Amino acid sequence: MLIAKVILFCVYVSVRLSKSDGGLILQKNVSVSAVFVFGDSFADQGNNNYINTLAKANFPPYGVDFMGGTPTGRFSNGKTLSDFLVKALGVKDYLPASLDPLLKDKDLQTGVSFGSAASGFDPKTSTITSTIPMSVQSKMFKEYIVALKKNIGEEPANNIITSSVVVVVAGNNDLILSRRLQHDVLDYPNMLVQLILNFLQEIYTLGVRRIVVFSAPPIGCFPDVRTLVGGPERRCVNEENNVAQLFNSILKQQLQFWRTSFPQLRVAYIDYYNPLISIIENPQKYGFDVADKGCCGTGEIEVTYLCNKLTSTCPDHSKYFFWDGFHLSEKGNSVIVNHILQDLVDALF
Template sequence: MESPHAIPNIIFILFIWFAFIIYVQAQSQTTVTKKKPSALFVFGDSTVDPGNNNYIRTPMKSNFPPYGRDFINHIPTGRFSNGRLVTDFIASYIGVKDTVPAYLDPTLTIQDLMTGVSFASAGSGFDPLTATLSSAIKLEQQLEYFKEYKSKMEMFIGKEGIADLINKSVFMLSAGTNDYIVNYYGLGESVTGVLYPNVTSYNNFLLQNIEQFIKELANEGARKIAMVGLPPMGCVPGEITLNGDVSRRKCVESMCSVATEYNVLLENKLKGMQISGVKLYYADIYKPILDMIQFGQSKLGFDDVSTGCCGSGYIEAAVLCNMNSPVCDDASKYVFWDSVHPTEKAYQYIFTTLRPIVDMVLNDN
């Protein structure tokens, strides 16, 4: 006669067996979603510049305290934040390295170069005039540095080796904010405003430059290119101070509308471009930054969403945020580090929202 405990025992064994199968499948899927690329290469402005501006003559520097206060060993590397950038979190997540170094750093080893570098320069943009206004490295020059990089690496790993490395790498481009804040509506307004009398014409000009840059990058072997859109520019503390409601620290809606229009055009441009063998991706940072500003105090653990941690929080950036500036005790409670750039915690939150895009990039064949 069958034991009354037999059936429950069988059910328990089947439960354990199915749980094991589900676990194995989940582990297998996790492995698939994190295919490791050979390297990460970055182009753009201060949002992704880890210190290239340290090695050129420009006022756009941040290689001094209190910048880097929460970075590894509290070193001010030239990153415009208190700690790591989005690209550092991405590099760590995809398994190529802990942080992305600046290409112009003369102390880089071959291994540093092998796994990717950033060519970005704080103050740069898609309009060549933008970089000129800040004495930054133009996007065209950043591309020339990439070509120089390839020539250097070819000496060590050969022509086929560098071609294979580039083919299996991920490329990221983050710029555009300076084109509007510094150039079109700022220092370059007298020149750019005459050439492009309305923002729509300027948008089209920038998109043409972006398309040309992507094509040239593809000609150099890039196969996976992620393009970052604009943030809600009107919510940047410095922009609020100069053009917004200072007493209530409300975003400048007109500037946010410009960013929204540009992002739609950029996303459509990327969808419409057809380059054989090349995958293009749009990375949205507008929504996560706006979410931090709108819901940061109630849901995300931020105490201050409209001023920077460094200085008064209203206007200081670069040399205006320095050792003599008052600095908040805990930058993790702030969305912005200075009047323009996010804190490490904010960058980390942005990364978490971009992670599905990163996984898509890694899995695309």
């Protein structure tokens, strides 16, 4: 990854917490030079387009509402969590994929996503899905930093990293795929949390000082999980949700303990579970008509290649919380970011 030699000054953004084009922006004066995102399909901005895997979304109707309707590999009809977060943090409008060969210097200097759909912290997960595991994503970040220092100088590069925000959205595929290979219900969430802490430790040693960690969502309420194991009535699957809640409780506790060892580090644990449950149980309250099915096709099972140009979509994309059987619609992502932004701000700044 080559970056032209330029002198980079961290951008100091002065914004306020208010409604702006349907979204919230920060209230405090903060320095956010860049945003770096790691994780799975909730964080993949198109990296899987460039690897040999079936976990792709670079075809219609994905991206139908994104910048002219061109599919980019984002697992949504439009903007993702990452896009709304970088906008809210005052950095830029969209977060690109790190493997995109068309990246410009300014894109690299203000952040990219290393996320890979269907990946996870457990190496078994990415082996099953042929995707980029979290351990490799951290190596990609390390290579990025080396290239950045080489091309713009060590001090400007260090300023980017220390003034950046790192976002981690992963663990969902581990809980769905690799967990079933384990025998002890409690052992696997504990092992997974330890892998997460190891990942965060490595990111910290690279100079990162502000980290956002998303909890697991209520995976038992995702449309395709309801269809596969939710019975004829497609109910939320309690077993899956209970595992997610157990994982979240361990993660939150261990993060609180872990960050006490790093006084310069700020960590925001983001509850991804309860906001989704609230919307799924009360969709009309948040402006949605449907929250138990996706907009694509029947909405019950379609995801990746099953959601394709031959499948129809719902008449009004903004009325569906989910876009496909697993991923949120653009409006769904917007509502979630609006919901969690205050907690993120309070923890990081």
